Amino acid sequence: MKVNTYKVEPVTCPRCLMRMDGLTHIGPGMALPDPGDVTLCAYCEALLVYTDDGTVRLATEDEQVEMAMDSRVRTMRVLAAEIRANRASRQ
Numbered sequence: 811m812k813v814n815t816y817k818v819e820p821v822t823c824p825r826c827l828m829r830m831d832g833l834t835h836i837g838p839g840m841a842l843p844d845p846g847d848v849t850l851c852a853y854c855e856a857l858l859v860y861t862d863d864g865t866v867r868l869a870t871e872d873e874q875v876e877m878a879m880d881s882r883v884r885t886m887r888v889l890a891a892e893i894r895a896n897r898a899s900r901q
């Protein structure tokens with residue numbers, strides 16, 4: 811699986827309030843998020859949706875049900891678990 815991690819304009823997770831300034835893109839190359847794109851908070855695993863103003867909001871329950879079927883969301887959860895494990899091993 812090809813992933814790229816890079817710095818982006820920071821956003822704040824609306825659930826855990828952690829500042830997120832890095833993005834891991836699943837797929838080739840780099841891609842900046844567009845409104846409607848989905849991301850996962852690597853701290854609390856909240857499913858988030860980019861908004862028109864460049865911030866993120868919590869996914870609605872309907873969106874979460876829909877996303878649960880998407881293999882990319884499962885991949886994001888695996889990556890988030892790896893990121894948390896790496897953080898824990900460095901502390």
Ligand SMILES: [Zn+2]
Pocket residue numbers: 823824825826827828851852853854855856
């Ligand atoms: Zn969070």
